[in-house]
Amino acid sequence: MNGLAMDFDLAHLQALSAVIEHGSFDAAARALHVTPSAVSQRIRALEVATRRVLVVRTRPVTATRAGAPLLRLARQVAALSADTAREMSLAGGVRLPLAVNADSLSTWVLPALAPLAGEIAFEFHREDQERTIGLLRDGTVLAAITSDGQAVQGCTVTPLGVMRYRPYVSRAAAVRWFGDGMTAAALAAAPMIEFDQADELQRRYLTAHAPGAEPPRHQVPGAGDFAEAVRLGYGWGMLPALQAEPLGDEVVLLDDDGGVDVALYWQQWGVRTPSLDAAAAAIATAARALR
Numbered sequence: 001m002n003g004l005a006m007d008f009d010l011a012h013l014q015a016l017s018a019v020i021e022h023g024s025f026d027a028a029a030r031a032l033h034v035t036p037s038a039v040s041q042r043i044r045a046l047e048v049a050t051r052r053v054l055v056v057r058t059r060p061v062t063a064t065r066a067g068a069p070l071l072r073l074a075r076q077v078a079a080l081s082a083d084t085a086r087e088m089s090l091a092g093g094v095r096l097p098l099a100v101n102a103d104s105l106s107t108w109v110l111p112a113l114a115p116l117a118g119e120i121a122f123e124f125h126r127e128d129q130e131r132t133i134g135l136l137r138d139g140t141v142l143a144a145i146t147s148d149g150q151a152v153q154g155c156t157v158t159p160l161g162v163m164r165y166r167p168y169v170s171r172a173a174a175v176r177w178f179g180d181g182m183t184a185a186a187l188a189a190a191p192m193i194e195f196d197q198a199d200e201l202q203r204r205y206l207t208a209h210a211p212g213a214e215p216p217r218h219q220v221p222g223a224g225d226f227a228e229a230v231r232l233g234y235g236w237g238m239l240p241a242l243q244a245e246p247l248g249d250e251v252v253l254l255d256d257d258g259g260v261d262v263a264l265y266w267q268q269w270g271v272r273t274p275s276l277d278a279a280a281a282a283i284a285t286a287a288r289a290l291r
Contacts, residue, residue: 013046098144098279164259193230
């Protein structure tokens, strides 16, 4: 270690990545076709070289704060190696881990990336747009669709557009709960559908239109299931147009003017690979239709 740069052994980086990905030294050893002792020795060699503890030896094994940058490096090197091998016709598909919010994944992202699926093995990590950034920061994914426009260190940011979420409800539920229109009293009484406990969309709309209201809440953690729950009359929920339009006249828009706008960004590691560039271009093209 010379204070300016450090050379890392590729096998050591592979061991670190495998241990975190598979959760244990034994599982990592099976994936790498070596012994658990060899994996342990490689991790230890990295820790000696960096003078840092890099993994928490629990179940599952996790990276420490000091280990996170090396984990990112390991996955960047793996991505570069896979793309190079593909260009040289030494291997088949390239694995590309991406973090995508559920609504985007179920509406426009899958069709956007489908033409690349024959050459790239996509590994989608579904997470709320406000939390996908954590998967990028800890090295789990190479790129993320996020609502955070502040670049993670070492990443580039590209604005994608805005998804507008508006309140919808089934026709039957509209008659039952919103007979007098979308009033603060109706919002306080009508059941509300949330994605999960961290879902802020409905709460933001509720706070703006019925401050202090605490209506009954259903939690439906799946983009398609969420829209289906709205259609079936569980309550009202915020949907983007791409999800609401297929439901046709089975649902009613409660508010013609109001809504919650969520700006989306594409963040990716600064490392450039053909597969990552191709995915970024496909996402940017498809995002032009966001509304």
